[in-house]
Amino acid sequence: PRLSNTWWINYTTFTDMERHHDTRPMLYHRWGGLGNHRYQIGFSGDAIISWKSLDFQPYYNSTASNVLYGYWSHDIGGHMGADSIDPEMYIRWMQFGAFSPILRTHSTKNAGLNKEPWVFADKERDIIRDIIKQRYSLAPYIYTMARHAYDTGVSLCRPMYYDYPDAQEAYSNRNEYMFGDNYLVYPITQPMNNGVSRQKVWLPAGNDWYELTSGTMLKGGQTVERRFLLDEYPIYVKAGSIIPQYGDVKNLRRNDEAVTVTVYPGNVDAQFVMYEDNGNDKQYATAYASTLLSATHSAEGTLRVSIGARKGEYCGMPAHRQYRLKLVASAVPEKVVVDGKQTGFEYDGNNLSLMVDIPETDCSKAKTIEVVYAKDAPVLTDGxxxxxxxxxxxxxxxxxxxxxxxxxxxxxxxxxxxxxxxxxxxxxxxxxxxxxxxxxxxxxxxxxxxxxxxxxxxxxxxx
Known part of the structure; x- marks a missing residue:
């Protein structure tokens, strides 16, 4: 009695996969009520194509974590209610989608609502393509945070009051949320005014925040009004964060892609434990591996980054891996040393980033990179x-x-x-x-x- 038929269908379909398949069960379904978080990906409905719909979804995503429902899949860009696409609205929706649990575009069957990147003008196409590439690059980070959600019940997208319960701003800024432990996101959900969007963003105290699109380090414990062009939006990284990323991803069916260890500016020591498993088997509860990534700063101006020895085991895990170190908003160093040997590096002047290729090595062995800076090295976090x-x-x-x-x-x-x-x-x-x-x-x-x-x-x- 009173059991939702949708809940029952979700349960029977999911458990049938568990019984009859070797691969990990996954279900994309309609909301069947409390408890349906067990069956992962929820469909939020045929959203109306409007700024109002977009404005509601960040709040929807994060607060759903209060009932453990962390994996929502929206019709990015909206489903119905219009016969054409507003490129600006769609881009803002995609930017939000890139920092959502699931990124999936969809619309009703209407030739005017095609959402493939190549149907847009060159400028909009390039922005959309970059958003998708950014999402793919974050796969190692997102997967690690998905494991945290499995272990703790704390969703990938969560309200600010989870991390900052004593701050009033954590409750009043309803569209602002944490994306895992390291990213703060405040999606733009209103049209631009004269080619620019203005957004008031609350940056919690306790650490500084690096604005991803501008390259500006901002003090925590304040509300700031920032301005963004169409290809920019409010994403803030905790100062000093270490984020594992992929490079130019070809597919995500394997997990032997080269990993870029991205270290963000901030003179603080930091750690990140990168999680891996087989990706599609049912042994993930006990068969998995982790790699400790850490960064420490010396008073003499040396940054020491360590890629720890991998711990754990799972079926099909690669014995060797190619790593790359990326230092964001970095000065040009005096020298770089990998495992005691001085090595070369690349420098991307447009993005003020230092890249160091680390020879493919046994994953069971630790690797250490030392980056030595001059005492008068310029600070490059002023936008x-x-x-x-x-x-x-x-x-x-x-x-x-x-x-x-x-x-x-x-x-x-x-x-x-x-x-x-x-x-x-x-x-x-x-x-x-x-x-x-x-x-x-x-x-x-x-x-x-x-x-x-x-x-x-x-x-x-x-x-």
Missing amino acids: LIGKFRHIQQNCIAVKYHNPGIVFAEPLGTMESAGIAMTYNPEKQKQIVETFRKNYASLADILKQNGIEGEDAQKFMLAE
């Missing part, structure tokens, strides 16, 4: 990454409409600062100082290049 990107994007737009334009030296130097640093990392300090000096006079520099009115305003939109 420089975002400024590089904005200058480059707007210079390209100006050239597109005026192919014959030749930029005067200051603006041309600003546009090429990132690539110049990639080719000449030893000149980083000089390149950064020149860029910052010119940026302080950007309005005058734009006038010198005949860039005025709306074109000039676009250079300044996100500042």
